[in-house]
Amino acid sequence: MDAIIKFANLVFEPIINLGAAPMMFIVLALLAMLMRVPVGKAIEGGLKLAIALTGMGVIIEILTGNFAPALQDFVKSTGIELSITDVGWAPLATITWGSAYTLYFLLIVIVINIIMLILNKTNTLDVDIFNVWHLAIIGLIVMYYSHNLLLATLLVAFLGVLKFINADIMKPTFNDLLNMPDTNPTTTTHLNFMLNPLIMVFDKVFDKVFPFIDKYDFDAATLNEKIGFWGSKFAIGVYLGAFVGILSQQSIQTIFTLAFIGGVTLELFSVVGTWFIAAVEPLSQGITNFMSKRLKGRKFNIGIDWPFLAARPEMWAAANVLAPIMLLIALIIPGNRILPLGGIIAIGLTPALLVVTRGRILRMIIIGTIMLPVFLLSGTAIAPFVTETAKSVGAFPSGVASNVMITHSTLEGPIEKFLAILVGELGANFNIQNLAVTLLALAAYLALFIWYLKQMKKRNQKYEEEKTA
Amino acid sequence: MIRILAACGAGINSSHQIKTAIEEEMKKRGFDVKVDTIVIKDITEDTLKNYDIFTPISKPKFSFSIEIPVIEAGPILYRIPAMADPVFDELEQVIRNLKK
Numbered sequence: 001m002d003a004i005i006k007f008a009n010l011v012f013e014p015i016i017n018l019g020a021a022p023m024m025f026i027v028l029a030l031l032a033m034l035m036r037v038p039v040g041k042a043i044e045g046g047l048k049l050a051i052a053l054t055g056m057g058v059i060i061e062i063l064t065g066n067f068a069p070a071l072q073d074f075v076k077s078t079g080i081e082l083s084i085t086d087v088g089w090a091p092l093a094t095i096t097w098g099s100a101y102t103l104y105f106l107l108i109v110i111v112i113n114i115i116m117l118i119l120n121k122t123n124t125l126d127v128d129i130f131n132v133w134h135l136a137i138i139g140l141i142v143m144y145y146s147h148n149l150l151l152a153t154l155l156v157a158f159l160g161v162l163k164f165i166n167a168d169i170m171k172p173t174f175n176d177l178l179n180m181p182d183t184n185p186t187t188t189t190h191l192n193f194m195l196n197p198l199i200m201v202f203d204k205v206f207d208k209v210f211p212f213i214d215k216y217d218f219d220a221a222t223l224n225e226k227i228g229f230w231g232s233k234f235a236i237g238v239y240l241g242a243f244v245g246i247l248s249q250q251s252i253q254t255i256f257t258l259a260f261i262g263g264v265t266l267e268l269f270s271v272v273g274t275w276f277i278a279a280v281e282p283l284s285q286g287i288t289n290f291m292s293k294r295l296k297g298r299k300f301n302i303g304i305d306w307p308f309l310a311a312r313p314e315m316w317a318a319a320n321v322l323a324p325i326m327l328l329i330a331l332i333i334p335g336n337r338i339l340p341l342g343g344i345i346a347i348g349l350t351p352a353l354l355v356v357t358r359g360r361i362l363r364m365i366i367i368g369t370i371m372l373p374v375f376l377l378s379g380t381a382i383a384p385f386v387t388e389t390a391k392s393v394g395a396f397p398s399g400v401a402s403n404v405m406i407t408h409s410t411l412e413g414p415i416e417k418f419l420a421i422l423v424g425e426l427g428a429n430f431n432i433q434n435l436a437v438t439l440l441a442l443a444a445y446l447a448l449f450i451w452y453l454k455q456m457k458k459r460n461q462k463y464e465e466e467k468t469a
Numbered sequence: 470m471i472r473i474l475a476a477c478g479a480g481i482n483s484s485h486q487i488k489t490a491i492e493e494e495m496k497k498r499g500f501d502v503k504v505d506t507i508v509i510k511d512i513t514e515d516t517l518k519n520y521d522i523f524t525p526i527s528k529p530k531f532s533f534s535i536e537i538p539v540i541e542a543g544p545i546l547y548r549i550p551a552m553a554d555p556v557f558d559e560l561e562q563v564i565r566n567l568k569k
Contacts, residue, residue, distance in 0.1 A: 090481065127548045130482060178527050185552075186527075186543055221532040224510065232511050273481040274506075281489070288548040304546040307478030307509070311529035316510040345510075347478055 020098045020393035025050040027100060028279055035286025042282060049279035053098045053395050055272040056091045060390070060406060061397035063087065063265040067244065068404045070258055071339060074248035081337055082330060084383045086409040088266065088342025090273035091395065092386060093133050097276060098393030101143065102136040105156050109135060110287060112160045117295060122164040123171075125291060126189045126303035129284035130277060134191035134412055135160060138420045144385045145424025155423050158442075159416060162449055163189045166196065167303050169456040172463045173355055177312060189303040192352050192412040195371065197452035199356040202367045204455075206360075217361045220317035231320045231345065233270060237262030240341050243327075266342055306351045315350040318364040322346050322372065325365075326409070329372050336376040337383070343409035349375065378414030381421060383407035419445060471495075471502045471564055474520040475542065476509040476529070483526055487542045491524065494557045500564055521567055522560070538563045 015023050029046030033039060064085050071083045096102055109132055116122040135156050142152035167189040174180060174187060206213065229235055241262030245255030309315060323344045330340050349371055353364040383405040390396035390406060411417070422441055426434045473491060477483035484506035495502045507516070509525060514533040517523060523535060524542040540559050544552045 089479075127546075180527070184543075185547065219532070221530050225513070225532040228513065229511070232508075270479065270481055273479075274485050277482050277485050278489070281486070285548055292549055302547045302549075304543070305478070305483050307483045308526040308543055308546075310476075310478040310509045311525060311527040313530050313532075319510075351478075 020395075021050040021053040023100065024053070024098055027103070028283065031103070032282035032286070035282055035289075037282040037286065045279045045282050047279075048275045049094075049097060052094050052272050052276035052279065053393060055275065056094045056269070057390075057395040057397060059265050059268045059272065060087060060091060060395065062261060064397065064404050064406065066258060066261045067241075067341075068401065070244050070248045070250055070254070073250065074244055074339070077249050078247055080331055082339040083403075084338045084380065084405045084407050086338050086341040086343050086379070087406045088269055089348070089408050089411065090269040091342075091390070091406070092137065092408045092411065093130075093273065094276050095386070095390050095393055095395050096133040096137045096140065097280065098395060099136070099140060099389070101140060102133060105136040105139045105153075106132045108153060108156055109160045110291070112157060113164065114291065114294075116161065116164050117298065117300065121161075122168055123299075123301050124164055124167040124187055124189060124303045125295065125300045126164070126167075127284065127288045127291075128189065128303050128305050129287055130280045131190060131305055135163075137411075138413065138416050140389060141382060141385055141417060141420035142424040142427065144388065145421065146427025148424075148427035151423050151427045155420060159191075159194070162446075163191065163194065165453070166193055166449075167301070169453055169460070170196075170355055171301055172460045173358065173456075174309070176463065177354065177358060178308065185301045186308055187301040187303055188306050188308070190306040190351070190412070191416065192306060192348050193355060194413055194416060194449075195349070195352045196356050197448040198374075198415065199352055199367055199371065200452050200455055201448070202370060203356050203363060206357075206363050206367075213362050213366075214360050220313035220359075220361050223317045224313050224320065227320050231316075231323070233266040234263040236323070236344055237264070237266035237341070240327075240339075240344070244339065262341065269342060309351050309354060312354055312359060314359040314361050314364060315347075315354045317361055318353055318368055319345045319347060319350045321365050322350070322368045325369050326372050326376075329369070330376055330409075333373045333376060335380065336373070337380045338376055338407060338409045340376075340409045343379070343411070346372070346375070346410040348408075348410040348412040372410075374414045375410045378417045379407045379409045379411055382411070382417050415445065471500060471522065471567065472520045473502055473504045473522045473524055474507060474512075474517065475504050476507050476512060476523075476525045478509065480506050480508040480511075483546055487524060487526070487545050490545045490553065491542070491557075491560065494553075495560065495564070498557070498561055500561070502564070522563055524560070 025046040029042045032042035032045050067085050113126050139152040139156045167187045171187045238259045241259035245258040326340050330336050353368050357363040386407045387405045422438045426438045475484040475487040488504040488506050491504050523539045526543045544556050
C-alpha cells in the first residue's frame with residue numbers, strides 16, 4: 001500500500017505543483033483522449049481551459065485594480081460598506097472548473113444519475129456537464145471550511161438527487177411555457193430552480209391574498225424592446241462604473257476610466273467564458289455517448305442548460321426591472337457588502353421566477369425583489385471563499401491588497417451556499433450545537449422541497465386533466 | 470456565405486454549442502456558413518437584418534415579427550446525433566431554398 005501511495009505521489013505531485021492551470025490542462029487533455037477525442041482536439045480543449053483561467057485572472061486584475069481603490073473611497077464618502085467586487089458568473093465557473101475536485105463531484109453526479117435512471121427514480125438524463133460546477137462550488141465551500149471531503153460529497157449527493165427530482169416535476173410546466181409537444185424531451189437540472197420552493201411560498205400568498213394583481217401584467221416583449229441596449233453588458237458596465245466613480249467622488253477623468261473599464265471587463269468576461277466551454281465540450285460529449293449507449297431502449301428526458309427558457313420575454317423583462325432595484329437594495333440592506341456589477345442582470349433568479357409564476361410578470365418582479373437580499377447576503381458570505389479559491393487556481397492577481405474580495409451577486413443556489421457553510425462549519429467544529437443547527441436547516445430545506453413537490457404534482461395533474469378535457 | 474445567428478441566455482454556453490455543431494456539420498455537407506452568437510435579450514429588429522437564418526434554442530417572442538427563417542436548434546444540445554440530424558436536415562433545406 002505504501003508503495004502505491006509513494007508511486008502516486010511520485011507521478012502526481014510534480015503535476016499538482018505546477019499550479020492549477022497547467023494541471024487542469026494536462027488532466028482535461030488526458031481525459032478527453034480517454035474519451036477517444038482526437039489528440040489535437042483534446043490538447044486544444046485543455047489549452048483553452050488553461051488560457052481561460054489565465055485570462056480571467058488578467059481581467060479580474062484590470063477590474064479590481066481600477067475599482068478596488070474607488071470602492072474604498074466609496075465606503076469613505078458614503079459610509080456604505082460595499083467593497084466586494086461583483087464579477088458575475090463566468091469567472092466563478094472558470095475558477096470552479098480550475099479545481100480538480102470539480103471532476104470528482106462530476107463523477108458523483110453521473111453515478112447518481114445512472115443509479116436513479118436504473119431504479120426509475122428519475123426520468124432525466126443530464127447532459128449539461130458544464131453546469132456541474134454549481135454543485136461543485138457547493139462542495140468546495142464545504143471543503144474550504146472543513147477539508148472534509150466526505151461531508152462535501154454527502155451534501156453534493158443530497159442536492160444532486162433533489163435536482164433530478166426537480167427536473168422531472170418541472171417538465172409539464174416547461175411544455176406549457178414553451179408550447180412543446182409531449183414528445184419533446186427538453187428539461188433541465190439547473191441549480192437555479194432549487195429556489196422554486198421558496199418562490200412558491202410567496203406565489204401562494206399572491207394566489208390567496210392578491211390575485212387581482214395579475215390583471216395589471218404588462219407586455220414583457222415591448223418593455224424589453226424599449227430598454228434596448230441599456231440592458232446589455234457593456235452599457236451596464238459603463239453606467240455602474242460611472243455610478244461608483246461619482247459616488248466615490250473621483251475626478252471626471254477617473255469616472256470615465258471606471259465607466260469604460262466596467263464596460264470592457266464585463267464584455268471580456270463573456271468572451272473568455274466561451275473559451276473554456278470549448279474545453280469542457282469533449283468531456284460532455286464523451287460522457288453523453290457513454291451514458292446513452294448504456295441506456296439504449298430506455299426512454300428519458302434530457303437535461304440541458306436553462307436558456308431554452310430564455311425564449312420567454314418575461315424572464316428578461318423581470319431581470320431588466322430587477323437590476324436597478326438590486327442596486328437600491330444593495331445600498332440599504334444591512335450585511336450586504338457587494339456593489340452589484342457583473343451579476344446585476346439576475347439570470348440566476350429570473351428563470352425560477354418564470355417557472356413558478358408561469359410568466360406572471362408582476363409576481364416575478366415583486367417576488368424577485370424579496371429574493372434579492374438572499375442572493376446579496378449569500379454572495380457576501382462566500383466572498384472570502386471565492387477570493388481564496390481564485391488565488392489558489394491562479395485566476396487572481398497576486399499584487400492586489402489582501403482585503404480586496406470578489407464574488408458573484410446573483411449566483412444560483414443562494415440557500416444552498418448557506419447550507420454548505422453550515423455543513424462546512426460542522427465539519428470544522430463537530431459539536432452538538434453545530435450538528436443540531438445543521439440538521440435542522442437541512443430538515444427545513446427538505447420539508448419545503450417536499451411541500452413544493454406536492455404543489456407541483458397538483459399543477460401537473462391539472463395539466464393532465466386539461467389534456468383529456 | 471450564409472450568415473446564421475444563434476442565441477441563448479448568456480451568449481456563452483448553449484449558443485456556442487449550437488454554433489460549433491452547425492459550422493462543423495454544414496461544412497461536412499458542403500455549405501459555407503458563419504454562425505454568430507448573442508444573448509437573446511440583446512436581439513433587435515435591426516440585428517436580425519444582418520442574418521439569413523435565426524437558430525434559437527426554442528422560438529422566442531419579440532415585440533416585432535421575425536422576417537428571416539427560424540429553426541429551433543434545441544435538439545443539438547441533447548448531444549445525441551440521431552436527435553440533432555432533423556435540425557441539420559431542416560437547416561440544409563432552408564439554405565438550399567435561399568439560393569445564395
